[in-house]
Amino acid sequence: MPTAEDSLARSSMGRGFDVLSALAALMVSAPGGASVQEVAHALGRERSQVSRTLAALADQRLVVRGEDHRYRLAWGWYAAAQDLTDHRMRTIGLDVLDDLAASVGEACFLGVLQGDSTLTIVESIPAESRMIGSWVGRAYPAFCSDAGQAVLWDATDDEVRTVFARTAFTSPGPNAPASADDFLGRLREARRRGYAIVDQEAEPDLYSVSAPVWDFRGETVAGVQIVGQRASLQPRTAELAGACTAAAEVLSAALGAPADRQTAYASH
Missing domain, CATH: 1.10.10.10 (Winged helix-like DNA-binding domain superfamily/Winged helix DNA-binding domain)
Structure with missing residues (x-):
């Protein structure tokens, strides 16, 4: 205690x-x-x-x-601020995800970019969710993962191609991107929408919405995700997207994101 x-x-x-x-x-x-x-x-x-x-x-x-x-x-401030950011992502991030999971009744995750994969660092899985097991500490290919578009939200086209330069675009999901350019097209659509939708890209019948989290530098550092069965989530897309972007905004504010980043969600 x-x-x-x-x-x-x-x-x-x-x-x-x-x-x-x-x-x-x-x-x-x-x-x-x-x-x-x-x-x-x-x-x-x-x-x-x-x-x-x-x-x-x-x-x-x-x-x-x-x-x-x-x-x-x-x-020395930069390294200290990074340490504080990581600490807050895990502590305040858990509170944010717990609130989000309680409000939507679905599994919620916080992922970061690691190489060409996303790594789950925090999760909140309510009892009513059908999600089994823990994803914390597990990596998944970013091109088809639930957090992939969110964590690469502000990356340039060249940066995205560099991330996926050695990636084999193979996935069990029937709708997975087939190339970096395919991923970029989906990312541009997500930016216009204001949140990402990953529809059966990682696995059949798996659906998610996600939104980027920004830090004190105004840089994307993570993605908040709501993940579940397509039949359950897809009809609730607008509701879940609103809850997801609101949660990402709360966490961004806690990480000291600049005001223009904190209000970015409101423009969509």
Whole structure:
């Protein structure tokens, strides 16, 4: 059972991540850095609280305080932010998936790109789901996986072709893409739609909807998926897509995604 010290460590980590994300966003338009007041205003927090967090980050050499009393990101911040992102994807990601699974009554997963495969890092499978076993830690070919289009959402055509340069496009699914260009056509359609549909691409009768998750850099880092039997999910596509994109938006916000990314779902 988590202790009070564990809870304090997690809350401190969260505050540090939020301050780093806000400082990074402010430095896009102000490369010279930001004041404590500017960071506090961006976060809607008390100046004294933000000042203490920035001082702690400076002690850890994640930020630098200049003679002008403005804070700038230090070289070590990127690795620390990555660690915090990974931590939040697994902890907050589980809460998000649990809520999503409870609301739709279907198996929900969070996948990341690993080579030319997707890897499940978090899952939530309700009792009423027909899904058997766990997918956490298991990889599946990205060209036909439920998360494949979501995790490659912002990739250029050349980047997608590079990912699949050595991929053998063979799958038990009758509707699987036959090539990188075939995958790209489906990805473009998903982007226009605002979410991905994978219809019997991985396996016969398997259906899913998925949506991308963005991090503090505005980069795609994962895909939220709702997966199940085609007969059950396909008639509910619009409902499930709305729930899936909303869950992905919540997780993106928790990872410090820029405002334009957080509102991207609303444009569809």
